[in-house]
Amino acid sequence: MHKFLPIAYFEDKFVPFEDAKISVATHALHYGTAAFGGLRGIPDPEDPGTILLFRLDRHGDRLSKSAKFLHYDISAEKIKEVIVDFVKKNQPDKSFYIRPLVYSSGLGIAPRLHNLEKDFLVYGLEMGDYLAADGVNCRISSWYRQEDRSFPLRGKISAAYITSALAKTEAVESGFDEAILMNSQGKVCEATGMNIFMVRQGQIITPGNEQDILEGITRDSILTIAADLGIPTCQRPIDKSELMIADEVFLSGTAAKITPVKRIENFTLGGDRPITEKLRSVLTAVTENREPKYQDWVFKIPLN
Ligand code: PMP
16 A cells, blocks of 8 residues: 655664564564654655755654653754655655654563663655545544643654554544544544644634644644734634634644545534635645745755
């Protein structure tokens, strides 16, 4: 189903994707003691010999900080350096997704972080739209997002994704495309791998970082772009009922970009989405480096 990029970074070397294999006793496989990132890259539409990576700095920084929760000291610089070399080795010619992972590579059976080897790997795959670009139908999940007192939610920790996996499968098996999870306070939190926004009376509203969301990099970009466009934004707790009667609702993420929500449970949202569409077109232009104002967000990698 996936078309993987031919070269992976594994155990400090670039190797064919098929040769990047871990042991059955790898700690991370058993206990979820890993953390990952996810970046998108595209061939520069203006310059086919160049790859554009969106917000490499922020992604490197987030993964380095996630690694701290695993007691793994890896700098954002090291992560970024390997990612840039990874892109050069693979020479991608289509839109793609990069998956860097820090993980407990030691072989062990006790759940712990100390005295356990760690490692860093990177692989990639070609990726077009992750969710249907014309919009998705969402179920309110019966699974709740973890809370920060029992889980370090500012890390993108692999173990957390069991909740996303349960929620996604529950949604799909009951005829929806995607799930919206509440936080432990019963407020709207996020989707299975995306942040969530709603629009009411011209204002863009999204849960704040203290609402147990993942601190999404696309979310941050959207808030900045919206403010620059003069669209009022607000970060605050959102009730489920507000979402159901919102003028527009959309999801944001590296993979999902901006994906409109068409329906939540049995509440159909309006088909007009002026703000979602405006943000979507500006975000696309930004990632394609067509908006000089945001060129600092786009990292250029010459392939030769
Ligand atoms: N929430 C979760 C749970 C995610 O996995 C992701 C994807 N990384 C996001 C939100 C969106 O984050 P970003 O915009 O940084 O991709």
